[in-house]
Amino acid sequence: MDKLNTVKRVSRILVQINENQDQLEQLHELDRRWNANRQKLEHGFIKIPFVKRRLFDDLGIFKHNIPTLLERDRQLVGSYNKLLRQTQAFSKFIDDEIDQLAADNELTVTGNCFDKLSQIIRVLNIGEHPYIPD
Numbered sequence: 001m002d003k004l005n006t007v008k009r010v011s012r013i014l015v016q017i018n019e020n021q022d023q024l025e026q027l028h029e030l031d032r033r034w035n036a037n038r039q040k041l042e043h044g045f046i047k048i049p050f051v052k053r054r055l056f057d058d059l060g061i062f063k064h065n066i067p068t069l070l071e072r073d074r075q076l077v078g079s080y081n082k083l084l085r086q087t088q089a090f091s092k093f094i095d096d097e098i099d100q101l102a103a104d105n106e107l108t109v110t111g112n113c114f115d116k117l118s119q120i121i122r123v124l125n126i127g128e129h130p131y132i133p134d
Helices: 003-044 065-104 113-124
Strands: none
Touching: 003 065, 003 113, 065 113
């Protein structure tokens, strides 16, 4: 495999890793929003002996913000799970791409995707030559 194609593939993989990092940041933001929503939800519960929590206040009246918080919780969890599946699939795709690049260059690499990519770059000595896209 020629060096220019290898540099292009490494560059493309680095862009994909950057996109994966953006997805991870979105996951952290959803997790932060979910935790804030859960705190509001737990603050609305009345604790009674022998039972952790319930949805009613002392008079037995359904609190007005509980259904909204529960619906928001359901939406946040659904969004989080969907993005998590996408991120995991994208991570697997990136790992497969890196493994294929190593196999094409007849290299054996180990570690996570960053370790593998750095080993490929070091062995092929392409880190010193920047790739300028067409």
